Amino acid sequence: MRFFAGAATAIAVGFGLIAAGHAAGAADDTVASAKSAVARYAGPQTVWEGPTSAPKPVSGMSIVYLSGDEQNDISREYGLFMKAAAAKLGWRVTVIDGKGSPSNWVSGFNQAIALKPNGIAIFADAKSLQGPIQTASARNIVVIGLHAASLPGPNAALHLFVNIQEDPREIGRAEADWAIADSNGKAHVVIITHNEYQIAQTKSDATRDRVEACSGCKVLDYANFPASEAAQRMPQLTTSWLQRFGVPIYITSVGDNDLDFAIPALRSAGVSPNQAKLIGADGNRSAYERIRRGNDYQTVTVSEPIELQAYQAIDEFNRAFNKAPPSGFVQPPYLVTAENVNTEGGKQDVFVPANDYKDHYLKIWGVTP
Template sequence: MSVLWKGLSKRPLWEAGMRTGLKFVASAILLSTISGVAFADDIVASAQHDLVIYAGPQNGWHGPTSAPKPIAGKKIAFISNDESNDANHAWGVAITEAGRKIGWDVTVIDGKATPVGWNTAFNQAIALKVDGIITSADAKSLKDAIAEAEARNIPIVGIHAAALPGPDKELGLFTNIQEDPRDIGKAQADWIIADSNGHARVVVTSHNEFAIAETKSRAVVERLKACAGCKLLDYVNSPIAEVAQRQPQLVLSWVQRYGTPLYVTAVADYTLDFQVPALRGAMIDHSAVKLIGADGQRSAYERIRSGQYQAVTVSEPTEMQAYQAIDELNRALHNMPPSGFIQAPYLVTPQNVNAEGGDKDAFAPSNDYKKHYLEIWGIEP
C-alpha cells in the first residue's frame, strides 16, 4: 500500500516534469520556426531593398570630369567577340561613332565567338599597325596575341574581357570596362528571391569560357545560398558558340526534370533567344518558367515588355561603355592612368522597361554621358 501510494505520489511530479519538458521542446521548436521565418523574411526584405536601387533612376554622372585632349589621326581596331551578338555589334557601332568625333579611324574585326577567331582577329589588327585595340573577346584566351601587341606598344582596352572591371596587368589590359559581374549576379538572385518570396527553384546557366560569365553565374549561386527556402536545382555550363544547338533542348529538359514553377538565369540575353522559341513551341505557360537575363539586348526588352517568358535583365549601357573605351584608350596613349569609372548594374523590369533608354530597347542612362565625354575631350557637343 505504501509502495503504491509512493508511486502514485510521484506520478504528478513526473507528469509535471513531462509537461515542463514538452513546453520547453515546443518553445524551442516555435522559436526555431519563428527564427527561420524571420530569417526568410530578412533575406526577402534585403533583396527587395536592393532592387529599389538596382532599378532606380540613372540620371547622375559618376564618370570622369577631365581628360587629355585626343590626338587626331590615330588608327584603332575593335575586336568584337561575336558580331552576331547584339551587344558586341552595338559596341562596334558606338566605338566607331565616338572615334570619328575625335578624328580616329576605327576598324571593326569579328572574332566569331571562338578563341581561334579572336586570335586571328588580333593578328589582323596587329598587321594593320593600329595605335590601340579595344576588345570584347576574353583576354585570358589571348595571352600570346596580347603579349605581341604589348611588345609593339599597342595599348589594349577590354569590354567584358576579364572577370572584373578595372586594370589587369596580368592579362595585359590597360583597363576592362563592364559593370561588376558580382553585382550583376547578386541583382539577378535578389530579383528571384523577392519574386518568389524566398521559395525559388532555380537553374543557373553560364558560358565559363568567359571569365566574366563564370564570375557572374557564381555570384548568383552565392547569393541564393543566403536564401534558406530557395533551391539550386542545377548549375549548367555550355559554350556560347553552341547556344543555337543546345539551349532549346536544355531548357525543355529542365522543365521535364524539375517541373514548374522554375527560374532560369543566363549570363547573357543571347542565350534566351534560343530558349524562348523552344518554350513557346512546347506550349509552356509564361508564368511557369521565368527567365532572368543580362546584357540588355533588344530582344530582351521586347520579351520583358510583352511578358514572353523573360522577366528581367541586368542591362549594360553599351553606347556609354563604347565612349568610355575611347576615353580610356586616349588616356593610355597619353601615358595617363585609367579613369576608374565603373557603372553600377541596372535592373530592367516590366515596371521600368521604357525608362533610361528602354523606349529604344537599350540602356542609355539619362545622365548626358555623350555630352560629358565630348566636353572633357574639348569637343563641342
C-alpha cells in the same frame, strides 16, 4: 519523472519554436533585402559618376576592335558606337569579327596586330588571348577590354590597360534578387553560364551564391556550355529542365542571347509565361521587346550601357596614349523590368542612362557636340 519529462518536452518545443522563428525571420530578411535591391537597381540613373577631366586628345590614332561575335547584338553595337565616338576625335576604328570562339579570337587578334594600330579593344576573354596580348604590349599597342575579365578596372596580370564593364558580381546578384523578390523567397532557379568568359563565371557564381543564401530557394541546375553553342544546346536543355524539375521555374542567364533559344521550347511544351520566368543580362534588343510584350517569358534583364561604355573605351585609350592612368569609372548595373522598360533609353530598346554621358565626354575632350 512525468513532470520533468513534460518540462523537457515543453523546453524542446520552445526551442523548436524559437529556431523556427529565427529561420522565418532570416527568410523575411532575405526577401526584404532582395526587394530593396531590386528597387535600387531598377531606379533611374541621372547622376554622372564618370570623369570630369581628361588629357588633350592625341590626333590621328587608329584602333582595332576585336568583336567577340558579330552575331551578338551587344558585341556588334560596341563596334558601331566606338566608331562614332572615335570619329569625334578624328580617329579610325576597324572591326574584326571573332566569330564566337577562342580560336577565332586568337586569329582575329593576330590580324589586329598586323594592322599596326595604336590600340586594340577586345570583347572577348583576355585570359584566352594572353600570348597575342603580350605581343601587342611588347609593340606598345594599348589593349583595353570590354567584358574581357572577371572584374572592371585596370588588370596588369592580363596586360589590360583597363577592363570596361559593370561589376558582374552586382549583375549576378541583381538577377538572383529579382527571382527571390518575385517568388517571396521560394524561387527554384536554373543558372546558365559560359565560363570560357571569366566575366560569365563571376556573374553566374554570384547568382548561384545569392540564391543559395535564400533558405526557401533552390538552385536546380548550373549549366555551363560555350556561348557559341546556345542555338544547339538551349532547346534540349530547356525541355530537360521542364521534365526534371517541372514548374514554376526561374531560368537565369549571363546573356540574353541564350533565352532566344529557350522560348520556342517553352511554347512547344505549353508552359504558361507565369510559370517559367526568364532572367537575362546585357540588355539585347530582343530582351527589351520580350519584357515589353509582357507575355513572352522574359521578365527582366540587367542591361549594359553599350554606347556609354564605347565612349568610355575611347576616353581610356586617350588616357593611355597620354601616359595618364585609367579613369576608374564603373557605371552601376540597371535592372530593366516591365515597369521601367520604356525609360532610360528603353523606347529604343537600349539602356541609355539619363546622365548626359555623351556631352560629358565631349566636354572633357574639348569637342563641340
